[in-house]
Amino acid sequence: MRQIKDVKLGDHVCLAFAHEAEQRAVVTAFLAGGLESRERVLYFSDAPGSERVRSWLEEAGVDVASAGAARRLEFRTAQESYLSGGRFDPDTMIEMLRREVDASLAAGWAGLRVSGEMSWALAGQPGTDQLEDYERRVTGVYAVGHAVGLCQYDARLFPAERLTGLTDCHPEQAQMNALFETGTLSITPTFDADGARVLRVAGTVDHSTTPTWSAALRQAARAGGDVRVDMAELEFIDVAGIRELAVAASALTEGSSLRIRHLAPRLRQIITLVGWDAVPGLVIEQEAVRA
Known part of the structure; x- marks a missing residue:
């Protein structure tokens, strides 16, 4: 891309x-x-x-x-x-x-x-x-x-x-041009067919990029409605970065959700193990199973 x-x-x-x-x-x-x-x-x-x-x-x-x-x-x-x-x-x-x-x-x-x-x-x-x-x-x-x-x-x-x-x-x-970009992380807006904005995350979320990651999620939340995050191009995210997803979901208005797609199975396991999958508003979208 x-x-x-x-x-x-x-x-x-x-x-x-x-x-x-x-x-x-x-x-x-x-x-x-x-x-x-x-x-x-x-x-x-x-x-x-x-x-x-x-x-x-x-x-x-x-x-x-x-x-x-x-x-x-x-x-x-x-x-x-x-x-x-x-x-x-x-x-x-x-x-x-x-x-x-x-x-x-x-x-x-x-x-x-x-x-x-x-x-x-x-x-x-x-x-x-x-x-x-x-x-x-x-x-x-x-x-x-x-x-x-x-x-x-x-x-x-x-x-x-x-x-x-x-x-x-x-x-x-x-x-589209990235909204947020560092040497190892880029967060780029795109759209679903229904017009909903999606944040496409590429690169690494670690101690050096967590502030950028957090700022991007907060900005998306301020726009109102659901926040959709596509992690297909994510190479690495540490526990602090995963925590920011739970924090952002908790801050959404009632009825809105932070929807994560293309999440690696091991990251799904971490979220479940820590209990963040129970955070209201945090939704991990299921991938379609091919026949």
Whole structure:
């Protein structure tokens, strides 16, 4: 996973988002970052009209009108890009991107920044069965170092198996910028399909990072409602860090809960042994058992 602030020329990343709030945060940061870096920005939308993305940028303080007038920011539909000619052809799309990169450099810009909404691929247009091949091959266009691409996949629409295959065609996946970050711990917001915020924890929670960990949980609790913590990428957490989960759950308003997912079995055993599983509001979500 790569935080969107760290994505740069030469990268080809994807975003598999479960809610528009996550899409908005990542896409806005990606496009605004390109404009700030004197890159030309090209955006491919699923449907006619780009008012939604324009409004995201405007609310983030981007002068969309000026960027458009200077031809630094351009919006095109899927029919004007991926499906030009009435079908999807990887060779045609890759050649078009190469031309756009050359044109951007010739105009004096630092490079080309591209983002595309990919749900058009679900409409059954001819050639869409070649999308995986395209995603693998187009990495070479970006790897030259003069362009960067962000492909957007709506996880609510793409079948899970195909979504996994498509994301695997990218060297890395993009995610929202971390709310809290130290040398060994990052806590990044993401969203469930119902719009509920989830804190994704990666790295180590120990004596050096416990203050950051505690601050993140307190901030999440102040927002109201349930606090969801995804620990799939957690490498280590000491007893003091586990205690902070119980403390945070105890401080929630009545009716709210701190819900932990992807908790390692040994950590579940520690919580049970100490008795913190009985803390009101602390919920350890059960993992689905595969047949």
